[in-house]
Amino acid sequence: MPQTPRSVIPRARRARAALLASAVSVCLIAASAPTSAHPQGIGDRLFPTLGNPGYDVGAYDLSFTYPGRNDKPLTAVTTVLARATEPLERVNLDFARGTVRSVDVNGLPADFTRTGEDLVITPSVPIPEGGTLRITVRHTSDPVSPKGRDGGWVRTDDGLAMANQADAAHLVFPCNDHPSDKAMFTIRVTAPNGYTAVANGLPAGVRRAAQSTTWTYRTAHPMATELAQVSIGRSAVTRHQGPHGLPLRDVVPAQDREALAPWLKKTSGQVAWLESKVGPYPFERYGLLIVRAKTGFELETQTLSLFEKRLFTEPAYPKWYVESLMVHELSHQWFGDSVSPHTWSDLWLNEGHATWYESLYVQETAHRPMEKRMKAAYGLSDYWRVTGGPPAAPKGPKPGQKISIFRPNVYDGGALVLYALRQEIGAPAFERLERAWVGLHRDSSATTADFERLASRTAGRDLSAFFEGWLHGRKTPPMPGHPDWKSSATPPPPVRR
Numbered sequence: 001m002p003q004t005p006r007s008v009i010p011r012a013r014r015a016r017a018a019l020l021a022s023a024v025s026v027c028l029i030a031a032s033a034p035t036s037a038h039p040q041g042i043g044d045r046l047f048p049t050l051g052n053p054g055y056d057v058g059a060y061d062l063s064f065t066y067p068g069r070n071d072k073p074l075t076a077v078t079t080v081l082a083r084a085t086e087p088l089e090r091v092n093l094d095f096a097r098g099t100v101r102s103v104d105v106n107g108l109p110a111d112f113t114r115t116g117e118d119l120v121i122t123p124s125v126p127i128p129e130g131g132t133l134r135i136t137v138r139h140t141s142d143p144v145s146p147k148g149r150d151g152g153w154v155r156t157d158d159g160l161a162m163a164n165q166a167d168a169a170h171l172v173f174p175c176n177d178h179p180s181d182k183a184m185f186t187i188r189v190t191a192p193n194g195y196t197a198v199a200n201g202l203p204a205g206v207r208r209a210a211q212s213t214t215w216t217y218r219t220a221h222p223m224a225t226e227l228a229q230v231s232i233g234r235s236a237v238t239r240h241q242g243p244h245g246l247p248l249r250d251v252v253p254a255q256d257r258e259a260l261a262p263w264l265k266k267t268s269g270q271v272a273w274l275e276s277k278v279g280p281y282p283f284e285r286y287g288l289l290i291v292r293a294k295t296g297f298e299l300e301t302q303t304l305s306l307f308e309k310r311l312f313t314e315p316a317y318p319k320w321y322v323e324s325l326m327v328h329e330l331s332h333q334w335f336g337d338s339v340s341p342h343t344w345s346d347l348w349l350n351e352g353h354a355t356w357y358e359s360l361y362v363q364e365t366a367h368r369p370m371e372k373r374m375k376a377a378y379g380l381s382d383y384w385r386v387t388g389g390p391p392a393a394p395k396g397p398k399p400g401q402k403i404s405i406f407r408p409n410v411y412d413g414g415a416l417v418l419y420a421l422r423q424e425i426g427a428p429a430f431e432r433l434e435r436a437w438v439g440l441h442r443d444s445s446a447t448t449a450d451f452e453r454l455a456s457r458t459a460g461r462d463l464s465a466f467f468e469g470w471l472h473g474r475k476t477p478p479m480p481g482h483p484d485w486k487s488s489a490t491p492p493p494p495v496r497r
């Protein structure tokens with residue numbers, strides 16, 4: 001049981017990752033010779049086979065039928081609407097779990113085969129460049145993970161939720177599973193009466209039948225596959241209003257509704273606080289999905305962040321700490337969701353910013369100075385760079401532990417880069433940069449180089465040497481304004497429990 005506020009943090013991803021040794025990226029796919037149907041990827045440095053070249057997805061339509069228990073596959077129909085960016089004789093989708101029953105392309109039956117983590121489709125008529133693709137896949141979606149491959153569906157005490165980051169959406173549905181290809185989503189869930197199904201976005205209809213109910217939800221903004229959320233459970237849905245009428249919607253286990261109510265009231269003030277820092281909330285609604293499950297992390301699924309129930313009910317977690325994680329996931333709606341990473345090496349843009357606002361919130365509301373946290377991070381930064389790589393050139397995931405890219409080098413290490421930048425260019429320029437960043441790249445994806453360029457433009461001077469050291473260097477540069485701060489590459493002493 002945690003004894004001190006700081007020691008409770010290992011339940012979150014950042015510190016869990018700190019326990020992992022340095023990782024070596026192993027690409028097994030590269031060793032196999034290409035055949036007529038072979039796995040493809042768009043060349044992400046950390047996940048080479050994620051995503052597929054040759055098309056751009058505009059919309060997904062997902063339909064799931066829940067059988068009433070979470071250890072059996074759901075039946076599903078996934079329709080992908082895309083535009084070919086080159087002539088296509090074959091189309092690859094990422095899909096790695098579940099059975100494919102049939103595939104249609106533009107209304108005609110298509111041949112398909114499975115290879116690696118790809119579903120390779122041969123349309124009966126080749127698709128010309130610029131042509132429209134409407135791919136319908138009838139398949140199952142299996143919530144039971146084979147050993148060593150977590151992610152995708154999360155089995156809760158009363159149903160299912162989703163945690164697809166970074167590379168697990170294609171364990172749930174066939175897709176172009178990369179955040180650089182965002183699309184609109186319609187999500188439809190049929191479940192036996194007694195269950196409630198909720199997904200990202202706004203409700204678009206409920207249809208009740210004798211034994212089951214079908215809920216439909218639609219996003220009002222494009223979304224990355226990794227941020228899709230579907231909750232099926234014995235849930236209570238609470239609705240209230242946030243700042244300027246922003247609809248807030250929370251989904252909690254029905255039996256925990258009263259215990260969780262005081263926490264849910266905090267969201268509105270947190271949204272107002274973040275809007276005062278970075279500008280308007282970027283989506284159509286927000287809310288918390290709180291589940292009875294052991295995930296070991298919280299996740300910023302778009303418009304509906306996923307949290308473990310025990311974060312709110314375990315008395316050992318201080319109030320400021322719980323609120324800081326709420327603000328962390330809320331910050332991601334701007335940094336990570338509205339502005340997605342263009343590659344997974346840009347992950348520090350997500351986690352560095354979310355850690356930054358989490359830390360700033362705690363400074364302003366709980367009198368826990370950010371400078372103290374940043375000084376501690378500075379002390380560990382060289383070690384984090386040795387074990388995880390520089391913030392913008394992180395080491396790859398460990399084989400079988402793809403979540404291991406979520407290391408401290410991108411969390412407090414990423415926030416430390418932002419702290420150094422604010423020291424370097426001053427608070428007014430830094431605050432202008434933050435607002436400009438989420439405004440300029442809203443509903444899109446962006447790279448680290450985009451951030452560097454915008455920072456230079458905002459500061460009115462070339463910051464490339466600054467970023468070279470802070471984002472790409474093997475050693476932590478001196479901290480502007482704090483020449484006495486020291487960093488060490490030796491492992492920190494173990495946390496006492």
Ligand SMILES: [Zn+2]
Pocket residue numbers: 328332350351354
């Ligand atoms: Zn995060």
